[in-house]
Amino acid sequence: MFGTMRNNVGILEIGGVKTTSLVEQYGTPLYVMDLLLIEENILKYKLFFQSKHFKTNIIYASKAFLCKGICQIIEKYDINIDAVSDGELYSIKSSGIDMQRVHMHGNNKSETELEMCLDYGVKSIIIDNEEEIEKLSKNCQLKNKKIQVMLRLNIGIEAHTHEYIQTAKHSSKFGISILDNRIEEIIKKIIEDENLEFLGFHCHIGSQIFEINAFYEAIKIMVKFTKLVSEKLDIIIPEINLGGGFGVFYSVGDTPIDIEYLMTALIKCLEENLEKEQLKIEKISIEPGRSIVANAGTTLYRVGAKKKTFDDTNYIFVDGGMTDNIRPALYQAKYIALVANKMNDIKDELVSVAGKCCESSDVIVKGIKLQKTVVDDIVAICSTGAYGHSMASNYNKLRVPAVVFVKNGRSYLGIKRETYEELVKNDLPIDI
Numbered sequence: 001m002f003g004t005m006r007n008n009v010g011i012l013e014i015g016g017v018k019t020t021s022l023v024e025q026y027g028t029p030l031y032v033m034d035l036l037l038i039e040e041n042i043l044k045y046k047l048f049f050q051s052k053h054f055k056t057n058i059i060y061a062s063k064a065f066l067c068k069g070i071c072q073i074i075e076k077y078d079i080n081i082d083a084v085s086d087g088e089l090y091s092i093k094s095s096g097i098d099m100q101r102v103h104m105h106g107n108n109k110s111e112t113e114l115e116m117c118l119d120y121g122v123k124s125i126i127i128d129n130e131e132e133i134e135k136l137s138k139n140c141q142l143k144n145k146k147i148q149v150m151l152r153l154n155i156g157i158e159a160h161t162h163e164y165i166q167t168a169k170h171s172s173k174f175g176i177s178i179l180d181n182r183i184e185e186i187i188k189k190i191i192e193d194e195n196l197e198f199l200g201f202h203c204h205i206g207s208q209i210f211e212i213n214a215f216y217e218a219i220k221i222m223v224k225f226t227k228l229v230s231e232k233l234d235i236i237i238p239e240i241n242l243g244g245g246f247g248v249f250y251s252v253g254d255t256p257i258d259i260e261y262l263m264t265a266l267i268k269c270l271e272e273n274l275e276k277e278q279l280k281i282e283k284i285s286i287e288p289g290r291s292i293v294a295n296a297g298t299t300l301y302r303v304g305a306k307k308k309t310f311d312d313t314n315y316i317f318v319d320g321g322m323t324d325n326i327r328p329a330l331y332q333a334k335y336i337a338l339v340a341n342k343m344n345d346i347k348d349e350l351v352s353v354a355g356k357c358c359e360s361s362d363v364i365v366k367g368i369k370l371q372k373t374v375v376d377d378i379v380a381i382c383s384t385g386a387y388g389h390s391m392a393s394n395y396n397k398l399r400v401p402a403v404v405f406v407k408n409g410r411s412y413l414g415i416k417r418e419t420y421e422e423l424v425k426n427d428l429p430i431d432i
């Protein structure tokens with residue numbers, strides 16, 4: 001149990017609110033976000049990712065989970081946020097926060113997205129490929145605007161995480177390889193473009209990474225490469241962005257490094273490498289997403305039916321599934337489940353928690369010992385705060401669940417449950 005999750009006389013409580021009351025008020029499935037834990041995580045990053053030798057910058061990766069409430073938290077705690085699409089840009093803008101907090105990513109930014117960045121006045125754009133340099137420069141010229149940019153590098157590190165969420169393998173679609181024989185030319189192109197202000201290099205080696213050595217290695221390469229380029233091209237490079245990817249605990253076998261320890265270690269590693277290379281850097285950024293919101297999220301479902309199959313698999317069927325949490329089906333992700341209204345009962349039933357979608361892979365947790373459940377019990381899946389809501393779909397025309405923030409005994413509806421009307425609002429009859 002994370003953050004403010006408690007067993008209150010047999011009932012799971014989060015943020016001082018009983019989950020049974022939450023489902024009564026908001027229905028199921030329901031994403032519950034522990035506001036205090038999100039705030040604590042942000043404060044830890046701010047406190048421990050600090051150095052006397054350079055400024056630091058925390059950029060929350062909004063793809064992990066984005067809504068107005070999250071943007072309000074970003075502003076309140078004075079950190080920054082990234083975006084990778086027109087939709088994320090629009091969502092952030094509509095929250096009303098200062099767009100100078102926004103850093104724009106994406107490996108295939110459209111003209112519209114680049115225009116939006118300039119019109120909205122984002123802080124910086126992280127260039128992914130050569131075409132983007134020209135596209136962006138042309139847009140700047142048209143709008144008579146300059147923009148700060150970084151260049152995303154592929155530094156060739158294979159972090160040990162699920163294949164789909166590794167991003168810096170040589171074959172990765174992201175960034176430009178430091179081994180590319182045109183890399184110098186590409187950097188020069190940016191530097192010489194008067195519409196672009198080159199800030200430095202970015203890398204992101206993958207997601208859900210537990211090995212600290214992968215980050216040490218990334219720092220070493222980034223510092224070395226920055227030094228090399230600054231000498232070769234005789235320029236001052238003020239910034240480095242190391243991306244995110246810090247792993248969290250989902251289930252047995254996960255071995256995350258706590259934020260305090262990890263950030264202290266990364267700062268030390270940065271300072272040592274900068275010292276070794278005799279490189280002066282003004283600002284270092286990181287982009288944590290999952291590690292800020294994952295453990296703060298719990299999904300509540302209602303049990304609708306149970307089934308024992310011919311081979312003795314015991315299923316509990318819940319009223320959501322791969323539509324609100326695609327991660328088990330997509331990455332074989334493992335989760336912990338609890339029976340939220342029977343926390344004091346003995347866990348003596350071996351079950352699999354399956355969703356209601358027409359898909360055999362729609363099983364959220366396979367083979368877990370839980371309390372004996374009956375129809376209408378509440379099953380909680382822990383640590384669903386990242387890449388749950390943000391990857392939700394309408395498969396089988398299921399509606400995206402509501403998101404409620406909880407803190408100090410109060411609940412705040414952050415995203416309303418999708419309505420039936422919203423499901424069909426873009427459907428048009430065709431003239432046949």
Ligand code: LLP
Nearest residue numbers: 061204207208244245246287288289290387
């Ligand atoms: N920065 C960049 C450039 C990224 O591409 C990502 C994640 C992050 C930061 C944040 O990474 P985090 O701290 O959240 O690990 N859907 C997958 C994760 C995909 C991550 C994509 N990029 C999942 O559910 O595991």
